[in-house]
Amino acid sequence: DVKVTQSSRYLVKRTGEKVFLECVQDMDHENMFWYRQDPGLGLRLIYFSYDVKMKEKGDIPEGYSVSREKKERFSLILESASTNQTSMYLCASSRPRGPQHFGDGTRLSIL
């Protein structure tokens, strides 16, 4: 079974902090994705990556950056957290043109 592991289920941070969300997959997938999910807005793609050190902006990249130094790990970085970044963050991985497999999500609260 594909396993996508997000480092935290719940996280509370303060405005202005630099926040790191980590995601690891164990299936040697080339593609990795970060989404946020908000009530009434569905899933929105923040960033994705096709390969190590490659990154592409999704639909809402502002205020975020990513890092993919190793194939199995994709990190989402909130450079200076703001209250409007309080959300559920979901990581996914896939083979090229394959179905995406999701982690359990990180519920992030910015106070």
Add this chain to the structure above:
Amino acid sequence: GEDVEQSLFLSVREGDSSVINCTYTDSSSTYLYWYKQEPGAGLQLLTYIFSNMDMKQDQRLTVLLNKKDKHLSLRIADTQTGDSAIYFCAEIRMDSSYKLIFGSGTRLLVRP
């Protein structure tokens, strides 16, 4: 447009069948997916269908695809209370990004 559309809510009685509908826009989509999300959890891949198929059955799940109308449905037979969740359909973009475009999700409530 890019919209994948679903109805927001469905309520059924335990033991009945549930049918969740979805319309999509990209006629070149090769795969269409159904995901399930339970409260506080991530999305679980339930099933998928290749665009040259009309139907796919997997135990209690039946997926029907009408390419002409760009209509996808998920039927759950003998619905159980454990099936209560949000169900998302998604299509894969066949441009260079291979992004998934998700619907807004249908909340299924199964009444005892």
